[in-house]
Amino acid sequence: MRTPFDAALQERMMRYAAIDSQSDETSPTQPSTAIQLDMSNMLVEELKGIGAQDVVLTEYGVVLATVPGTADGPTIGFCSHVDTAPAFDATDVKPRVHPEYDGSAITFPDAPGLELSPETVPYLGEKIGCDIVTASGATLLGADDKAGIAIIMTMAEHLISSPDIARGPVRLAFTPDEEIGRGVDPRLPDAFAVDFGYTLDGSKPGEIEYETFSADGAEVTVTGVAIHPGLATGKLVNALHLAAKIIETLPQATRTPEVTSGREGFWHVYEMNGTAAKATIKIILRDFELDGLEATGAMLRSVCDAIAATEPRAVIDCTIRPQYRNMRYWLEKDMTPVELARDACRDVGLEPVSVAIRGGTDGSRFTEMGVPCPNIFTGQQEIHGPREWIAVQDMALATEVCLALEERAEKG
Ligand SMILES: [Zn+2]
Numbered sequence: 255m256r257t258p259f260d261a262a263l264q265e266r267m268m269r270y271a272a273i274d275s276q277s278d279e280t281s282p283t284q285p286s287t288a289i290q291l292d293m294s295n296m297l298v299e300e301l302k303g304i305g306a307q308d309v310v311l312t313e314y315g316v317v318l319a320t321v322p323g324t325a326d327g328p329t330i331g332f333c334s335h336v337d338t339a340p341a342f343d344a345t346d347v348k349p350r351v352h353p354e355y356d357g358s359a360i361t362f363p364d365a366p367g368l369e370l371s372p373e374t375v376p377y378l379g380e381k382i383g384c385d386i387v388t389a390s391g392a393t394l395l396g397a398d399d400k401a402g403i404a405i406i407m408t409m410a411e412h413l414i415s416s417p418d419i420a421r422g423p424v425r426l427a428f429t430p431d432e433e434i435g436r437g438v439d440p441r442l443p444d445a446f447a448v449d450f451g452y453t454l455d456g457s458k459p460g461e462i463e464y465e466t467f468s469a470d471g472a473e474v475t476v477t478g479v480a481i482h483p484g485l486a487t488g489k490l491v492n493a494l495h496l497a498a499k500i501i502e503t504l505p506q507a508t509r510t511p512e513v514t515s516g517r518e519g520f521w522h523v524y525e526m527n528g529t530a531a532k533a534t535i536k537i538i539l540r541d542f543e544l545d546g547l548e549a550t551g552a553m554l555r556s557v558c559d560a561i562a563a564t565e566p567r568a569v570i571d572c573t574i575r576p577q578y579r580n581m582r583y584w585l586e587k588d589m590t591p592v593e594l595a596r597d598a599c600r601d602v603g604l605e606p607v608s609v610a611i612r613g614g615t616d617g618s619r620f621t622e623m624g625v626p627c628p629n630i631f632t633g634q635q636e637i638h639g640p641r642e643w644i645a646v647q648d649m650a651l652a653t654e655v656c657l658a659l660e661e662r663a664e665k666g
Pocket residue numbers: 335398399432455
């Protein structure tokens with residue numbers, strides 16, 4: 255149960271979680287919020303302190319560093335993100351440790367009534383005896399992805415102090431703005447300079463993921479005809495009515511996130527605003543296969559066309575832009591990085607599992623841009639909400655997998 259890494263991982267998780275580094279989709283800046291740099295600058299100092307080399311904070315907000323190799327072997331990268339999700343309050347996080355968890359319901363001082371219990375979260379019941387970290391109820395914890403950073407830092411520290419471990423060079427990257435899909439700047443893959451990499455951003459021990467959604471984003475703009483309602487007879491064309499009809503006509507009962515699972519794709523309207531004169535609908539389109547993604551986009555366009563045909567005085571525009579692609583398209587051509595991580599799991603006594611992620615990671619973009627980059631578990635659970643938690647011993651398992659992977663890569 256206890257490993258030599260527990261104390262360092264717990265200390266880092268607590269310290270990192272207390273730093274507010276939430277990203278903001280509505281901000282045009284890079285990084286999207288200046289507070290993320292508080293975290294990044296602290297990591298720069300910490301990396302120098304543990305003896306990492308080539309430590310830089312790039313102009314696009316990514317912390318990069320090297321742990322020089324001790325032998326021949328591929329250059330492997332490890333990446334996690336400094337930002338926490340905009341989906342829930344992330345200011346003034348007060349992390350709490352529940353040492354040697356006893357299996358009872360965990361309550362939260364800042365949210366009476368909120369409960370985290372093995373009855374609703376069975377995996378928590380498997381963690382009796384472990385040290386559990388939660389927030390205080392008012393905020394998310396931010397184990398997504400500060401657990402990833404804590405694991406990578408602890409691994410790097412161990413490698414630097416263990417010159418006897420034969421392995422190639424290790425590169426580290428801590429990105430901003432992953433949660434808003436802006437973590438991988440076009441300049442980053444070259445600057446990372448690795449043969450392949452891993453994001454540390456998954457959940458349960460043993461998870462090695464190499465499939466994500468393929469993703470497009472759509473924006474539908476409806477321009478009606480505006481006029482004073484008292485003079486509107488036969489003249490007003492209400493953009494809000496037409497926008498509502500578009501949403502109503504799309505397949506809500508069969509193709510939305512709340513009714514799909516597994517390998518099914520979806521469309522999801524996440525923002526709608528406007529006036530009677532002009533309305534905008536923002537929609538994300540997701541599918542594991544490109545033809546499925548294409549079909550969902552075609553369906554959206556045909557619905558827009560059909561509603562436009564009912565009202566020739568309105569103008570309906572539908573623009574669809576690519577966001578990221580399923581990393582499997584590239585990784586299945588060379589599964590070496592995936593197999594290496596799976597073997598490393600077995601080395602530490604874990605059975606590897608690969609499930610398709612119903613989302614994207616920085617690794618989706620890295621892989622598409624030429625750096626194969628599957629995802630490794632960190633232990634993070636119930637992310638993006640006040641019940642978010644993590645077991646320190648799960649983080650220790652991830653640290654051991656990274657170290658086993660390094661040792662194997664040199665031999666291979
Ligand atoms: Zn994450």
